[in-house]
Amino acid sequence: MIRFNLNSKPVEIDVDPNMPLLWVLRDILGMTGTKFGCGMAQCGACTVHLDGQPIRSCVMPLSAIADKDVNTIEGLSASAEHPVQQAWLEHNVPQCGYCQSGQIMSAVALLNEHPDPDDETIDSYMQGNICRCGTYPRIKAAIKTAAKNKQSAFDYSLGKEVGGQA
Ligand code: FES
Ligand code: FES
Structure with a gap:
C-alpha cells in the first residue's frame, strides 16, 4: 500500500x-x-x-x-480561475491542446521560482515542454501576463494570495 x-x-x-x-x-x-x-x-x-x-x-x-x-x-483550480489558466485563456494559447496541461504545470512552477521571468529564463525553464502545434509565442506571452498580473506575493501552486499586496 x-x-x-x-x-x-x-x-x-x-x-x-x-x-x-x-x-x-x-x-x-x-x-x-x-x-x-x-x-x-x-x-x-x-x-x-x-x-x-x-x-x-x-x-x-x-x-x-x-x-x-x-x-x-x-x-490548480475548480474551473480555470487560477491566474496562469486565466492568462492562457486571455492569449488563446492552446491549439490542439494536448501539451497544454503540462505547459501550464511547468509555467506555474516557473512563476513560483521566478515571479518576473525574462525571456531567457522562460525559454530555459520551458524548453522541456514540447508543443507540436508551435504555440510557443503565445505560451511566453501568457507567462508574462500571469507574471504581470500577480507577482511576488502570490503562490501560484495554490492559486491564492499568501500574504502582502499582489
Ligand atoms: S509523456 Fe512524460 S515526458 Fe513525454
Ligand atoms: S497545442 Fe497542440 S501540441 Fe501543443
Whole structure:
C-alpha cells in the first residue's frame, strides 16, 4: 500500500510500486488532465508537481512518491480561475491542446521560482515542454501576463494570495 497526497487529499494505492505515476493518475484514479506523450521524459506532456517541483510523471515510479505531495492540473483550480489558466485563456494559447496541461504545470512552477521571468529564463525553464502545434509565442506571452498580473506575493501552486499586496 502506498500513500500520498493528491491535490491536497490523501490517497492510498495498492498496485505495483514500479507503476509510473502517470498510469496511476490516469488509469487508476481517473485523473486524465495529465497527458501521455512520449513516455520517456522527452516531451513534458505528463508534467505534474511533486512537493512543488515539476516532474515527468511518465518516468516516476509510484514508490518514489510515497508520503509526498502530488499536484496535477485538476488541483490548480475548480474551473480555470487560477491566474496562469486565466492568462492562457486571455492569449488563446492552446491549439490542439494536448501539451497544454503540462505547459501550464511547468509555467506555474516557473512563476513560483521566478515571479518576473525574462525571456531567457522562460525559454530555459520551458524548453522541456514540447508543443507540436508551435504555440510557443503565445505560451511566453501568457507567462508574462500571469507574471504581470500577480507577482511576488502570490503562490501560484495554490492559486491564492499568501500574504502582502499582489
Ligand atoms: S509523456 Fe512524460 S515526458 Fe513525454
Ligand atoms: S497545442 Fe497542440 S501540441 Fe501543443
